[in-house]
Amino acid sequence: xxxxxxxxxxxxxxxxxxxxxxxxxxxxxxxxxxxxxxxxxxxxxxxxxxxxxxxxxxxxxxxxxxxxxxxxxxxxxxxxxxxxxxxxxxxxxxxxxxxxxxxxxxxxxxxxxxxxxxxxxxxxxxxxxxxxxxxxxxxxxxxxxx
Amino acid sequence: xxxxxxxxxxxxxxxxxxxxxxxxxxxxxxxxxxxxxxxxxxxxxxxxxxxxxxxxxxxxxxxxxxxxxxxxxxxxxxxxxxxxxxxxxxxxxxxxxxxxxxxxxxxxxxxxx
Numbered sequence: 001x002x003x004x005x006x007x008x009x010x011x012x013x014x015x016x017x018x019x020x021x022x023x024x025x026x027x028x029x030x031x032x033x034x035x036x037x038x039x040x041x042x043x044x045x046x047x048x049x050x051x052x053x054x055x056x057x058x059x060x061x062x063x064x065x066x067x068x069x070x071x072x073x074x075x076x077x078x079x080x081x082x083x084x085x086x087x088x089x090x091x092x093x094x095x096x097x098x099x100x101x102x103x104x105x106x107x108x109x110x111x112x113x114x115x116x117x118x119x120x121x122x123x124x125x126x127x128x129x130x131x132x133x134x135x136x137x138x139x140x141x142x143x144x145x146x
Numbered sequence: 147x148x149x150x151x152x153x154x155x156x157x158x159x160x161x162x163x164x165x166x167x168x169x170x171x172x173x174x175x176x177x178x179x180x181x182x183x184x185x186x187x188x189x190x191x192x193x194x195x196x197x198x199x200x201x202x203x204x205x206x207x208x209x210x211x212x213x214x215x216x217x218x219x220x221x222x223x224x225x226x227x228x229x230x231x232x233x234x235x236x237x238x239x240x241x242x243x244x245x246x247x248x249x250x251x252x253x254x255x256x257x258x259x
Contacts, residue, residue, distance in 0.1 A: 009171040013148065016169075016200075034231045041202050045170040111203045111239070118238035 001064040005044070007051030012044045015062050019072055026066050026142050036072065036140065039119050042112040043074035043136045049112075050078035055132075069122075069139045077133035148172055150197075151179050156255050160188040165197035168205030176205070180212035189221025192254045201232050206241060213245065222246075224254045 001022060005011040019040045020033055028036070040062070047060040055078050063073040116123065122139040129135075149172035150165035160183055168176060183191060193209065195201070213223045227233060228249040236242045248254040 009169075012170050013167065031231075034234070037200070038202060038235065041169060041200075045202060045204060048170065111207060115203050115235060115238055119234075 003062040003064075004059040005048075005062070006059060007048045007056060009045070009048055012041055012048060015044050016041045019062070019064060022064050022066065023070055023140075026070055028070060028140065028142065032140055035119050036070070036138075039116055039138050040072050040074070042116050042119075043072070043138065046112045046116075046136075047074055047076035047078075050076055054078045066142065069141055071137060071139045073135060073137045075128060075133060075135050077128065077131055079132040149175050151176065153179070153183065155188075159190045159192050159255055161192045161194055161251060161255075163194040163197065165199075167200035168198060168208070169200060169202045170204040173202075173204040173208045177208040177211060180208065180215065184212075184215045184219070184221075189216050189219040191216055191221070191223045192251065193223065193225050194251050194254075195225060195227040195232060196229075196251075198227070198229075198232055201235055203235070203239070206235060206239060209245065210241070224248060224257060226251050226254050 001018075003015060003018060005015060016037050020037045023033055023036050044060065044062065051058055051060060055076070058077045061075040063071070063075070065071040065073075116136070116138070120138045122141075124135075124137040126135050126137070127133070148166045149168060150163075152163045154161050154163075162176075162179060162183070164176060166172070180191070191212065193212070209223070209225070216223050224246045226248050233242070233247070236245065236247065246254075246257065248257065
């Protein structure tokens with residue numbers, strides 16, 4: 001399945017709902033569905049935040065695959081210089097005043113990446129194959145088909 | 147919006163009961179509520195998350211912002227949450243060390259700072 005959303009924070013919940021519904025059909029347990037819901041939400045929120053700042057007219061793509069593994073891939077097209085690494089959550093705590101003073105209510109994408117990194121064992125982050133942007137690929141094993 | 151908010155006071159504490167999903171889209175509403183409370187002199191807050199179904203890093207950021215605001219007035223911000231799937235994001239980020247988290251509102255109200 002392929003979803004494309006404009007960089008609007010209201011759409012992130014839609015992607016969470018669709019992704020979780022597709023994941024549920026593969027028979028993954030609720031505890032894993034909760035992780036998938038949070039991980040795809042964080043990856044999309046990060047992409048939305050980057051696009052709003054650097055690529056407002058561009059769509060974000062989410063791919064869902066369920067053969068052998070359940071794979072969620074979030075593709076953004078924000079320029080490489082805009083990408084942030086992890087934010088240490090406790091540093092974030094120390095610095096949040098300045099973040100709050102910005103007009104944007106979106107938190108730095110680094111905290112979201114720290115959450116994804118903590119949640120997802122099989123995580124690949126790579127530059128987009130063409131043009132600017134990043135591909136965040138998150139996988140979960142599926143039980144062998146009986 | 148998929149977020150409900152209500153506030154009440156119990157003695158010195160102000161309890162903000164949150165329901166629904168706290169994410170990038172709805173977190174600003176919670177942020178405004180916390181800012182509002184602090185600017186109206188409520189510095190001892192309890193955020194009751196028993197009815198929260200989802201919390202992401204944006205929501206965490208809003209809670210951290212609230213904590214910083216009340217601390218600037220020697221206040222406190224306690225959380226009420228006993229759902230493992232919500233606590234998970236606090237554990238991953240290490241923020242369980244930062245927020246007092248209680249299993250019930252009664253426990254949060256009784257806690258001393």
